[in-house]
Amino acid sequence: MGRAFEYRKAAKMKRWAGMAKAFTKVGREINIAIKEGGPDPDYNPRLRLAMNNAKAVNMPKANIEAAIKRATDKDTSNYDEVTFEGYGPHGIAVFVEATTDNNNRTVASIRHAFSKYGGNLGTNGSVDYMFERKGQFIVKSEDLEGKDLEELELELIDAGLDSIVQEDDEVSFYTSFEDFAGFGPAMEKLEITVSKAELVRIPTHTKKLSDSEVEEVLALVEKLEEDDDVSSVFHTMDESE
Missing domain, CATH: 3.30.70.980 (YebC, transcriptional regulation domain)
Structure with a gap:
């Protein structure tokens, strides 16, 4: 029982790490897309693709909106x-x-x-x-x-x-x-x-x-x-x- 618990725990941690990595990647895609073409997805096809990729990895809507807001902040790292x-x-x-x-x-x-x-x-x-x-x-x-x-x-x-x-x-x-x-x-x-x-x-x-x-x-x-x-x-x- 102890081994099964540890295995499930390790598998869960691996999934979390993979999700965090995916969120980081699409967050940076959003950042670059906005720096290049602005924050309006209707006029920025690269941003639309980045937002679509964010949804594909199950990134919550609130996280996507936060990533867009951060990218439009002039103090945010480029x-x-x-x-x-x-x-x-x-x-x-x-x-x-x-x-x-x-x-x-x-x-x-x-x-x-x-x-x-x-x-x-x-x-x-x-x-x-x-x-x-x-x-x-x-x-x-x-x-x-x-x-x-x-x-x-x-x-x-x-x-x-x-x-x-x-x-x-x-x-x-x-x-x-x-x-x-x-x-x-x-x-x-x-x-x-x-x-x-x-x-x-x-x-x-x-x-x-x-x-x-x-x-x-x-x-x-x-x-x-x-x-x-x-x-x-x-x-x-x-x-x-």
């Missing part, structure tokens, strides 16, 4: 978007996106993670060419009931749709980086509810590793993702079964 590139164990390219109000702190933390987990932090451009930047709009399959994906594809091509990928209970709509900002309004016009929208980096080629090698790379990725400043981590490891 966050900058920064990126880091390097190699993990076994030659796996790693690309890290972060938002920070203290670049020195973030650089030191990222460098330490690479060094401790068998990787090397490189210079800008060292692995960027190995990834293709795309917009990803995730829609729950249940929200597409009654809609024909082939017809949707034809209707969304002019808005910049590259491809549609269906996985389990979700459908991902991919666009080019340049079409990302305008694709959200096109989805809204078709009354499609987007559960999450973000820019992703898709590797142009991947490398297959043994199980033990995969664990070494994942240890680095997980350490990077634990950092509050880190928004996303992309890599070239083949994760297929």
Whole structure:
């Protein structure tokens, strides 16, 4: 009984930590969106996407409103978007996106993670060419009931749709980086509810590793993702079964 209690307690703490991390990420997305385009979501598509992402991680409405209010306060810290590139164990390219109000702190933390987990932090451009930047709009399959994906594809091509990928209970709509900002309004016009929208980096080629090698790379990725400043981590490891 004692072990079961400790297990449930640890699982609960992990969920809380994950939720806190998600809230921090979308709070910074809101901050950056408002600094770039103002606090009115009707005229700021990036803010609309950030608010939508906040709802997707179950961030309470009061928290979203508080994040918007903080971002409009002139005394609030400004966050900058920064990126880091390097190699993990076994030659796996790693690309890290972060938002920070203290670049020195973030650089030191990222460098330490690479060094401790068998990787090397490189210079800008060292692995960027190995990834293709795309917009990803995730829609729950249940929200597409009654809609024909082939017809949707034809209707969304002019808005910049590259491809549609269906996985389990979700459908991902991919666009080019340049079409990302305008694709959200096109989805809204078709009354499609987007559960999450973000820019992703898709590797142009991947490398297959043994199980033990995969664990070494994942240890680095997980350490990077634990950092509050880190928004996303992309890599070239083949994760297929």
